[in-house]
Amino acid sequence: MTQDTSAATTHNQPLSAQTPTNDVRQRFFIEDSPVRGDVVRLSRSYATTIAQKPYPEAIKRLLGEMLTAASLLIGTVKIDGRLSIQLQSSDSDSLLNWAMAECDQNGIIRALASWKADNDEQVQAWDNMIDAKQAFAELGEAGKGVLFINIQPDGGEPYQGIVERSHDNLADCLAHYQKQSAQIPTLINLASDGLQAGGVLVQMLPRTVQETVEVEQNQDAGIDDDLWTRLTMLTSTVKDEELTTLAASEIIYRLYNEESVVAPEPVSLEFGCTCSREKCETAIEQIGETEALDILEEQNGSFEMDCGFCGEIYKFDKDDVTAIFAE
Template identity: 30%
Template sequence: MSGERSRGEQSRGERHGSTRRAEAAQDDIVTAFQVDALDLRGRTVRLGTTLDAVLAHHDYPAAVKRVVGEAVTLAVLLGSSLKFEGRFILQTQTDGPVDMVVADFVTPDKIRAYARFDKEALAEAERRNETSPAALIGRGHLAMTIDQGISANRYQGVVALDGSGLEEAAHEYFKQSEQIPTRVRLAVGEEMKAGGAASSWRAGGLLAQFLPQDASRSRMSDLAPGDAPEGTTPHAVDEDDAWVEARSLVATLEDVELIDRDLSSERLLYRLFHERGVRVFDPSPMAAHCSCSRERVSGVLASFSSEERRDMIQDDGHIAVTCEFCGRVYKYSAEEVVGGQSDA
């Protein structure tokens, strides 16, 4: 489907929707939707002040903020599907200038994140004008962990990052691990303000999955075997027409639509799927929140041996622990930690 056609469809959607009550745009929400005619289900994410609050704890360059914004958006898209109390952790380990990103989503509505980057490598990437999130992340792997607490085992899925970014890595994950036809869109943008005021950041995302009742309709081609003899014909399965239409519609989404302050999630979904009919459910709020505490840090310190804790003591006679997510510093005296358990 061409971009020209998609914009025409949106224009028709706006005219058809002119008699409907205009929906005010909201930020910091996840909105579930369903398109029955296409056997499609999914979620959209819109982040404003929540993303600003996550980024405020670190003095990241703009290019790194975009990387963190994408990771936060993807973590919320995936983590908000959990139906139990727990956390969803997204973590990259790569060879790029931004060699690690961690986004931690705690059900039902809390997100935090941080990134590690090499200043010199980042400066070199900027000199070469290679500062897209995909380029800054580079190659390595993406781990996605579901943690239900001490009462259940962790589940972790790992997928390669080949330099094409988090969107493509998510597609590959669902293809390999979940066998669910899936499309993900992520967008992050800096909103400049007049009068020299500090800029703000916005992010948006959409996840769409093909989930027909007849599972055979969602069959996917087998992964290419790495040791197949030369000339072997790859296994291929024709995609269902409904999924072809759905992913084609998702492909027409532009970044600006995902982060437009004046475009509500409901209106965006109506633009995309009005010809097929889309059901939009009540949104769920999101917020930036760090789960660190003195008690939690004390527990971590207690997991080290007495000798290891002694080695942590600084010249002033204290152990200082800084939360990577929020920057909060917890200080303990030598007497609190060397003897065994530290006091909360």
């Protein structure tokens, strides 16, 4: 595998102290091997996201893991666009209706979830949940509920992959999907404490044709056949509190300081939203002028459209609606 390392540095110690510690995706490579990885740390961007709604603690943590996962996975696809992860319950009795998290190629993240808290019993049930795994379990037992990965290239055709509900947590389901669909061995660890979130992804890319030929001919290709086994063991040792509190560079150093790691500049991550008044006008066009005017009459001459992601409110009156359909 050939990688552009012109802006990278090999390190056997933590990256520069000037490297941002929060709200970043830090890519790394194991030199002279087909291994790539990313570490994501979310702090302010995550806090801003979950502050938009009064989420139960378990959903806050689940959204933290989902945001981290989306930020990790978009680094594995070569697109200009967005990648989102969506969970959809198939059980009407589930307390979690759906949840989604999104990251675009520029590092802009956002997330949203819908849940049931219509009575004291449901509210108490959420109060008794303390971690993301419990919220994830609200999809139902293994094999139930639906997980999607949606990829939307700018100006291109969207792609949706269905993730098998093979495990009882998001990280293992996504790692299984990567191995089964892309045939790429993948390690994923995710963590969220309700205040911060983080995760690590490591992949073993396919060997080049030349490397495969040399292995088949039993030649010394300089390939470390024990590398993946070693990385699997090392990655499994990372603790949740390390993923949510340590700088990305420190996580890489603690796990892989015996390897020759190459680390390019990190990518900043931040909360952002794509809502706009123009998109609201398009939605009004879709429902039609008659229905829009009926809504105006029901709402005493004006109505509001609010964005669930960021809380922005767009107000429309009769003049606004008339102008939309006059164009």
